[in-house]
Amino acid sequence: MPFITNSALAELALLFNLLCATLFGGLIGLNRQLHHRPAGLRTHALTALAAALAITVIQQLQPATADAASRVAQGVLTGIGFIGAGVIVHHERRYRVEGLTTAATIWVSSMLGLACGTGHVLTAAVGLALTLLILVLGNRLEQRLAGRGPTDDVSLTDDDKPG
Numbered sequence: 757m758p759f760i761t762n763s764a765l766a767e768l769a770l771l772f773n774l775l776c777a778t779l780f781g782g783l784i785g786l787n788r789q790l791h792h793r794p795a796g797l798r799t800h801a802l803t804a805l806a807a808a809l810a811i812t813v814i815q816q817l818q819p820a821t822a823d824a825a826s827r828v829a830q831g832v833l834t835g836i837g838f839i840g841a842g843v844i845v846h847h848e849r850r851y852r853v854e855g856l857t858t859a860a861t862i863w864v865s866s867m868l869g870l871a872c873g874t875g876h877v878l879t880a881a882v883g884l885a886l887t888l889l890i891l892v893l894g895n896r897l898e899q900r901l902a903g904r905g906p907t908d909d910v911s912l913t914d915d916d917k918p919g
Contacts, residue, residue, distance in 0.1 A: 777808035777872035781865040807869030
């Protein structure tokens, strides 16, 4: 009679965590891709998966210590910050900075990956729901409150005209 060992159950749990991380990151990326942003489904899914793998592997290599997990999380978040910076574009002639929301979603995707990788899938699911809520309703709410167009970027104007 076949049976499932504790080791097999642990492996299934790890697989579930990695799949959730990939799915959650992918859903955020799908939103960004549908809005024609530079980082889409693949970038966000891979970011979340990489973060989940990083924290999962460190927990498997040595007895789980808060210090080791903390250092891995710090490294992931620092590295993801550089990726996020890469999607922020400064248009010199138009005095505009774009991509801040996409950079933030890449960072959130990595956090969701870390949460899934440590087994906190429900927490990650709530984070995903809140993120999607902000992405879907945030721009509309900003427009309504400001009474103007989208506020997804920062605009600067120069009122000092020569002459």
